Amino acid sequence: xxxxxxxxxxxxxxxxxxxxxxxxxxxxxxxxxxxxxxxxxxxxxxxxxxxxxxxxxxxxxxxxxxxxxxxxxxxxxxxxxxxxxxxxxxxxxxxxxxxxxxxxxxxxxxxxxxxxxxxxxxxxxxxxxxxxxxxxxxxxxxxxxxxxxxxxxxxxxxxxxxxxxxx
Numbered sequence: 792x793x794x795x796x797x798x799x800x801x802x803x804x805x806x807x808x809x810x811x812x813x814x815x816x817x818x819x820x821x822x823x824x825x826x827x828x829x830x831x832x833x834x835x836x837x838x839x840x841x842x843x844x845x846x847x848x849x850x851x852x853x854x855x856x857x858x859x860x861x862x863x864x865x866x867x868x869x870x871x872x873x874x875x876x877x878x879x880x881x882x883x884x885x886x887x888x889x890x891x892x893x894x895x896x897x898x899x900x901x902x903x904x905x906x907x908x909x910x911x912x913x914x915x916x917x918x919x920x921x922x923x924x925x926x927x928x929x930x931x932x933x934x935x936x937x938x939x940x941x942x943x944x945x946x947x948x949x950x951x952x953x954x955x956x957x958x
Contacts, residue, residue: 793831794824813837848901848936849893853886853921855906855914860946868909883920887927894932901936902928912947912956919956 794800797813809818811829814837824830828837857868881889890902904925911918918941925937947953 794829795831795834795837797834797837798824798829811837813841815841845897846900848903849890849897850903850905851890852905852907853881854908855911855917855921857909858913859908859910859944860913861910861944863944880917883924886921887924890924890928891931894928894935899934901938904937904939906939906941908942910944910947911941912943912945912949912953915950915952915956919952922956 794809798809798811801808801810801817803810803817807820809820809822809824809829810816811818811827813834814828816827816829818824818827818829825833828840859866859868894900894902902925904921906918906921908914922939925939929935929937949957
């Protein structure tokens with residue numbers, strides 16, 4: 792039995808172990824080395840196991856607008872993103888379908904929604920629609936941990952709609 796180039800013999804807490812540097816698995820010699828992609832000829836299997844492993848969380852970033860009420864010199868949006876006519880808005884249903892497809896593929900993973908911009912609060916209706924969609928997804932996937940974050944300068948004049956959304 793020959794180990795592949797990715798599997799090294801190491802000592803961990805005084806015990807001899809095998810460490811697969813691609814899959815980051817620490818194993819005993821008695822473990823099923825073939826199932827853990829440690830044997831000669833399994834190098835590609837080890838790489839695929841690492842690249843295609845099920846994620847713990849799916850992260851989606853949404854930009855409700857590229858507009859902003861400030862002109863900060865350090866802002867990446869101001870200097871690198873330009874409005875493009877070939878990019879279309881994703882409506883509520885399209886966003887739901889998109890996230891739903893990923894959740895069907897990766898059953899049981901968490902979801903994180905990042906709302907960025909421009910200044911996302913300048914398009915409060917879109918932000919509220921996104922959160923309504925997340926609420927709908929929560930109903931369909933009650934065991935999925937959903938979390939949200941918004942990046943805002945909070946300089947937008949805050950209306951009751953804004954305050955309700957931020958709650």
